[in-house]
Amino acid sequence: MALTGVLRPGHVQMRVLDLEESVKFYGDVLGLVETGRDAQNRVYFKTWDERDHNSFIIRQADKAGLDFYAFKVDSKASLDKFEADLRAYGVSTERIPAGEMLETGERVRFEIPSGHLIELYAEKKDVGNGLPYVNPEAWTALAEKGIAPIRMDHILLYGPDIEKSQKIFEDVLGFYLVEHVVLEDDTTDLAIWLSCATKAHDLAFVRHPEPGKVHHVAFQLESWERVLRAADIMTMNKVTIDMGPTRHGITRGTTIYAFDPSGNRFETYCGGYSSYPDWQPIKWTVDEVGRGIFYHDRKLNDAFLSVVT
Amino acid sequence: MALTGVLRPGHVQMRVLDLEESVKFYGDVLGLVETGRDAQNRVYFKTWDERDHNSFIIRQADKAGLDFYAFKVDSKASLDKFEADLRAYGVSTERIPAGEMLETGERVRFEIPSGHLIELYAEKKDVGNGLPYVNPEAWTALAEKGIAPIRMDHILLYGPDIEKSQKIFEDVLGFYLVEHVVLEDDTTDLAIWLSCATKAHDLAFVRHPEPGKVHHVAFQLESWERVLRAADIMTMNKVTIDMGPTRHGITRGTTIYAFDPSGNRFETYCGGYSSYPDWQPIKWTVDEVGRGIFYHDRKLNDAFLSVVT
Amino acid sequence: MALTGVLRPGHVQMRVLDLEESVKFYGDVLGLVETGRDAQNRVYFKTWDERDHNSFIIRQADKAGLDFYAFKVDSKASLDKFEADLRAYGVSTERIPAGEMLETGERVRFEIPSGHLIELYAEKKDVGNGLPYVNPEAWTALAEKGIAPIRMDHILLYGPDIEKSQKIFEDVLGFYLVEHVVLEDDTTDLAIWLSCATKAHDLAFVRHPEPGKVHHVAFQLESWERVLRAADIMTMNKVTIDMGPTRHGITRGTTIYAFDPSGNRFETYCGGYSSYPDWQPIKWTVDEVGRGIFYHDRKLNDAFLSVVT
Amino acid sequence: MALTGVLRPGHVQMRVLDLEESVKFYGDVLGLVETGRDAQNRVYFKTWDERDHNSFIIRQADKAGLDFYAFKVDSKASLDKFEADLRAYGVSTERIPAGEMLETGERVRFEIPSGHLIELYAEKKDVGNGLPYVNPEAWTALAEKGIAPIRMDHILLYGPDIEKSQKIFEDVLGFYLVEHVVLEDDTTDLAIWLSCATKAHDLAFVRHPEPGKVHHVAFQLESWERVLRAADIMTMNKVTIDMGPTRHGITRGTTIYAFDPSGNRFETYCGGYSSYPDWQPIKWTVDEVGRGIFYHDRKLNDAFLSVVT
Incomplete structure (x- = not known):
């Protein structure tokens, strides 16, 4: 229980x-x-x-x-x-x-x-985590080596039939829908955010013709100031930033999208609300999806819907 | 599930x-x-x-x-x-x-x-929460009215027989132990922090002779900067601060303890790690409890163990 | 003195x-x-x-x-x-x-x-400032009405003959050069940042054929978290954001550029170092100007060099 | 000029x-x-x-x-x-x-x-500062080695005849008074904060019978989050904290007071407003000095007026 x-x-x-x-x-x-x-x-x-x-x-x-x-x-x-x-x-x-x-x-x-x-x-x-299980300190020197996220946080997958994948996660594995973007027909989801516990997303999907693609793996940071520090470190190391620092409307989290040397996108993510399975999912209409994804720019950049690995 | x-x-x-x-x-x-x-x-x-x-x-x-x-x-x-x-x-x-x-x-x-x-x-x-369930903004004006916490977060209860209370929460209600402070006998807990999901504590107990007492009700803030803002607002409104702004060693959260007009202590709390039921609990020995509770002062103030309502 | x-x-x-x-x-x-x-x-x-x-x-x-x-x-x-x-x-x-x-x-x-x-x-x-000159509080409710900057901070002007303007500010008015961007000839400045006291810039110029133009008026915010809040408020009020939140390489300040309803660009700016007249100016070569202006994107957007009022 | x-x-x-x-x-x-x-x-x-x-x-x-x-x-x-x-x-x-x-x-x-x-x-x-004068990055690894302040910022001196010292700084060296605490006679200053440029204090004095004493040397940090980090590092290194993290009412800066191994107090300080010589000084009456010094506790701790080196 x-x-x-x-x-x-x-x-x-x-x-x-x-x-x-x-x-x-x-x-x-x-x-x-x-x-x-x-x-x-x-x-x-x-x-x-x-x-x-x-x-x-x-x-x-x-x-x-x-x-x-x-x-x-x-x-x-x-x-x-x-x-x-x-x-x-x-x-x-x-x-x-x-x-x-x-x-x-x-x-x-x-x-x-x-x-x-x-x-x-x-x-x-x-x-x-490098700290003892008895009388630990609050953090270690490793917390400041590179961007140093707290945890591998979630993934955004691109592929077809996302409603069928959603049903498996909901019906068999106990996940629940937190937010979703609905297409013009007001029925078909363009994107869904799913949680297995209290994170606003442990897994998300965007509908996409090609199966098995990944948009990004996300790593959690502790604060908006750590998001700035992450962006600085990306610049110092010539890491290509796709978007950010900014906020997502969906989940409210703050974020940077960037690319690893192989072209895999990753996210350094902070915050977002805690969600619960008794909560009504939040719906985004497709005309507002730009604000939902990039809250400040209020429009998708070209890469968002096209560049996946 | x-x-x-x-x-x-x-x-x-x-x-x-x-x-x-x-x-x-x-x-x-x-x-x-x-x-x-x-x-x-x-x-x-x-x-x-x-x-x-x-x-x-x-x-x-x-x-x-x-x-x-x-x-x-x-x-x-x-x-x-x-x-x-x-x-x-x-x-x-x-x-x-x-x-x-x-x-x-x-x-x-x-x-x-x-x-x-x-x-x-x-x-x-x-x-x-004052935002629509379709295409919401990230927050509302209410997020800046007074201290404006995000949620009622947890409670710290004082009373006897805390190990018996713990067993009910664990055995019947599915809670798990996250951290605990052990007395000199290395067996008896002075204090326990329990979670029902992924918060570092949904409920905590301190051993105390008088039953049914409460140390504080905690409200969650979004950032350390909001903790500073909370302390400022307390001063502007002549609210008595017991301790803080500071950090807890236990849970790593940042905190202020203060009193409502009736003498009930409340906490404005931010952060702390996310915990999981498969994690080994963290143990504090009683000689380090000062650092565990108030990470920067490294000692309990007189009020902590005595003032309850 | x-x-x-x-x-x-x-x-x-x-x-x-x-x-x-x-x-x-x-x-x-x-x-x-x-x-x-x-x-x-x-x-x-x-x-x-x-x-x-x-x-x-x-x-x-x-x-x-x-x-x-x-x-x-x-x-x-x-x-x-x-x-x-x-x-x-x-x-x-x-x-x-x-x-x-x-x-x-x-x-x-x-x-x-x-x-x-x-x-x-x-x-x-x-x-x-709404606080008494005797025993003031740290801030007032006005500090949270809208974006609520601390001060009108600086201006960036576009026009020709910026080296002649610079000389007047330096020779007559006691300003000094803090940073500058030099064109490929390693002699001609594309842009200059001038200070009259300890701010990294009280006034800046970009070389531009048309005289008398303004790129932006800047308003100072207190923290990077206030920069995020400013961006949120811009979105909530449908203010067009030109760029940000991000950091400048030049001055190191954090920033958002956005437009008022008439198309005048303004900046909500935070931080940057304090400069002194005995300091050697920092030079940027034109191939690195993208990183100098927008530290994370490392390239100028189209608007930066063209949209002025 | x-x-x-x-x-x-x-x-x-x-x-x-x-x-x-x-x-x-x-x-x-x-x-x-x-x-x-x-x-x-x-x-x-x-x-x-x-x-x-x-x-x-x-x-x-x-x-x-x-x-x-x-x-x-x-x-x-x-x-x-x-x-x-x-x-x-x-x-x-x-x-x-x-x-x-x-x-x-x-x-x-x-x-x-x-x-x-x-x-x-x-x-x-x-x-x-370890960064080149041409095309620098925003910071270096040294910015995260230890507490890593930005600059030596100011000093608070304890001694007699502070009004005579003040006059030398004002009349000869061009300093100006930013804030002061006045004793019950509404004439004699208990403490004064002086600036030579735009910092809220470059030098401060507290009236004290013994000459030549120092209360603290202050080092500037960049953000309230860095103040938290400083306090954490102090705890990890068993540095004795005198007070903080908290805010000063005077100057509005955020602060920690702590002691070096010899008992010299130092301050890690952030923020505070920028002041100008045309500004009316802020006055604190002695009954409110507690709030002026420690804005959240609103009372001086015993050490503040007695422990100097």
């Missing part, structure tokens, strides 16, 4: 074009902590404040983009139950054995109608 | 010595929105951004302090189940009919071993 | 296309305080925290733009001396009698080679 | 009890940059953003406290003129040759009636 089942986004695996360049970028500029490399030559990262062994994994490939996005569930019993429920719902699942990813237990993987691979898992080793 | 059962703190009813003076204080200085008065002469408030009809209720009495603290649950089915589970656990419960509080459904009330009345309820009317 | 002669920017008079629409904009949205109207139908404003009667004056005209920009000097003796020095330097001056502007003493007006009218004056009535 | 004569506080020399412990403290915790040591075994520091070679100098002694406090003047001509003017005013002066302090020109030293040694100098080597 209370918070059970799906707890939060747990890890995301991304493809990059040049591994060492990306390791340098994610380690030194974004300021993630490298926690390991595996036999497949994947590099594992976590934010300084995350306690689980990894949340962001990269591997080298010819094409940038998303491999899979995963949620941590509260127990192996929940993992088994979700697998059974998914199958009963008509979703094929695959078991990936414990240890296939470093310090990570067995995973249940499934593809959703938008063309993305989603995973669930119950176990990942607690390696701590 | 995901976030079910107990969702969040929903309402708290406090006793004040002079109703109209308190209405003025909570309305004009703290900046809550008055949403109604009932036949019992209770005055109902919500924060500007809360959507449910009320979260903070005051009534006039000879003695300040807490009447009851309530959590919203996700459904009437959960309410029924919790009532049955509490009774099975040996906790007496009482049903309070819908409408006894304005715009609020049936409540299940029970007394916990620390001597406090706790309530559960499933229904409270959505009156909105 | 110390701070004498020219003290600070004192007032600026702008032309607007619709007086009442502009009064509403500058009063309600920007949050200036209206302090009077005169027989010429000019409307006078000050920021909430300025003590002198007025700093921003508008009049209705067929064409938006600048009438004149003025500096307060420390005494009538300085005013007389500056007039004599200007004439000795070959600059024609005109005396405008006390009272021609509300609550303002005699002014010395002159035209500079870039085609702008500049004024000096020694007297403007102290009407206070 | 404009800003001439006395430009700003330039250097302060303090006595510490253990040199290497203090070097570690000022370098690693406060985050000053060590720029040299001289034959007298003095250690020289500057803040990361200051351009002149040094602003804060320490030497080991048996007793903590102030050696001297110095202002930079705009030219050697001004230095000569100030020396002549001081002598004409009846103040004895002493010339200290160039090079007696590292990278610092000739100094004129004099004792003021409050018992403090004040110095003037015109030359100190520009060593830069």
Whole structure:
């Protein structure tokens, strides 16, 4: 009861074009902590404040983009139950054995109608955030190494059939709709923001003809002043900024969109309200979507609806 | 699944010595929105951004302090189940009919071993936050009327037998321990912080001989700059500040403690980390409790352990 | 000695296309305080925290733009001396009698080679900032009415012969160069930032073929969080934002450029370093001017070099 | 004209009890940059953003406290003129040759009636702030090493005859009074805040029977969030905080007072308004001095009026 089942986004695996360049970028500029490399030559990262062994994994490939996005569930019993429920719902699942990813237990993987691979898992080793579990200080020096986000926060996926993906997350995994953008027919959603707990979004979708695309992975910052600092660090490191610093109308969060060296967009995000499953979703009409996405500019830039990896 | 059962703190009813003076204080200085008065002469408030009809209720009495603290649950089915589970656990419960509080459904009330009345309820009317559910702006003018917190956030209760109260919240209601302060015996908790979802605390207890006391009700602010603004407004309105602006080591939140005109302590609180039920609780030893409570002063002031209502 | 002669920017008079629409904009949205109207139908404003009667004056005209920009000097003796020095330097001056502007003493007006009218004056009535001169509070309710800047801060002028204007400000009026952008010839300045005291700029120029144009009048905010709030208020009031929130590389200040209802650009500006006359000026080469102006985007938008009034 | 004569506080020399412990403290915790040591075994520091070679100098002694406090003047001509003017005013002066302090020109030293040694100098080597003078970034990594203030900002001196010291600064050196606290007789000042340019204080005095004492040296931070960070770093390094984070009513600045390892109080200070010599000074009556000094607590702590070095 209370918070059970799906707890939060747990890890995301991304493809990059040049591994060492990306390791340098994610380690030194974004300021993630490298926690390991595996036999497949994947590099594992976590934010300084995350306690689980990894949340962001990269591997080298010819094409940038998303491999899979995963949620941590509260127990192996929940993992088994979700697998059974998914199958009963008509979703094929695959078991990936414990240890296939470093310090990570067995995973249940499934593809959703938008063309993305989603995973669930119950176990990942607690390696701590660098502060002791007894009498800790408020933060460590790692909190100021690079942009240094607090956590891997959410993902925005682009693909078709987003309403079918939404139903799986709602009906089987207990997610709920927080905000959505409705097309001119006042029926079809252009975009949806879903939460599994109290974040304004743990996962979002934009309707898009090509399946399996990713718009951005978001990392949470602590304050609007940290958003400014992130933008400064991007400039100092010649990181291409797509948009920001600004605010989203949707979720109210403050934000910068920028690109990693492979062209994967990432977001450094702060704030946004806390949402609850008993709340009425907020609706945006498509004529106001510009303000919904970029609250200050009140219009989408060209890249927003077109550049995905 | 995901976030079910107990969702969040929903309402708290406090006793004040002079109703109209308190209405003025909570309305004009703290900046809550008055949403109604009932036949019992209770005055109902919500924060500007809360959507449910009320979260903070005051009534006039000879003695300040807490009447009851309530959590919203996700459904009437959960309410029924919790009532049955509490009774099975040996906790007496009482049903309070819908409408006894304005715009609020049936409540299940029970007394916990620390001597406090706790309530559960499933229904409270959505009156909105003053922004439309279609194409809203980011905030309204009410966000700058008085201190203007975002939500009623948590409570700190003082009383005996806190480990017995803790067990009810954990075993029956699905809460989990986030942080705790342990006495010299390394076994007995002096204080505990409990969460029902992802806030670092929805409820906290300090061991105290006298039952049923309240240390403070906390209201959430959006930023450290809003904490400064809150302190400024307190000074402009001659509100007695107990401590702050400062940071807590426990939860890492930033804070001011101050007193309402009746001597009830309240907190204007910002930040703190998000916690999850799979996280190992953080332990504080009693020799470091000063730093745990007031991170900068590193010592408790006299009032902290003695002044309660 | 110390701070004498020219003290600070004192007032600026702008032309607007619709007086009442502009009064509403500058009063309600920007949050200036209206302090009077005169027989010429000019409307006078000050920021909430300025003590002198007025700093921003508008009049209705067929064409938006600048009438004149003025500096307060420390005494009538300085005013007389500056007039004599200007004439000795070959600059024609005109005396405008006390009272021609509300609550303002005699002014010395002159035209500079870039085609702008500049004024000096020694007297403007102290009407206070709404706080008493004995035991004041830290701020008043006016600090939260609209965007509510602290002061009229500086102006950016566009015109030819900026090096000749610069020499007048340096040689006669005691200004000094803080930063400049140099064209490919490494000799000719594209833009210059000048200070009369410790602000990184009290006045700036961009080389431009058409004389007498204004790029923006800037108003100072107290913090980066107030810059966000300003951008939010602009969106809520459908004010067109040209650029921002962002940072300038030049001066390091944070900023938003936006347009008033007549198309006059204004800036809400925060921070920037304090400069001193013994400091070596900072030079920007024209290939880096994008980063100098918009530190995060690192390129000029089309409007920056073309849209002036 | 404009800003001439006395430009700003330039250097302060303090006595510490253990040199290497203090070097570690000022370098690693406060985050000053060590720029040299001289034959007298003095250690020289500057803040990361200051351009002149040094602003804060320490030497080991048996007793903590102030050696001297110095202002930079705009030219050697001004230095000569100030020396002549001081002598004409009846103040004895002493010339200290160039090079007696590292990278610092000739100094004129004099004792003021409050018992403090004040110095003037015109030359100190520009060593830069670590950013180039051509196309600089907005800040460097040094801006996040320790507390990392922007500049040595001001000093508060304790001693007798403060009105006589005030007259020297006003009549000879061109300072002006910004705020003052008046005793019950409504005539005698308990405390005065003086500015030589546009800072709300470059120098302050509190009336005190013992001559030559120092209350604190202040270092400027950029934002209220940096004040929080400073307090956090103090706790992490077991630095004793005297008061704060809080706001001053006088100057409106935000602040922490804390002690160096020798018991010298220092301040990490942010904001405060910009003042001008044409402004009417703000007066505080002694019954409101608590709010004037500590705006939120509204009372002086015991240490404020008694602990000086």
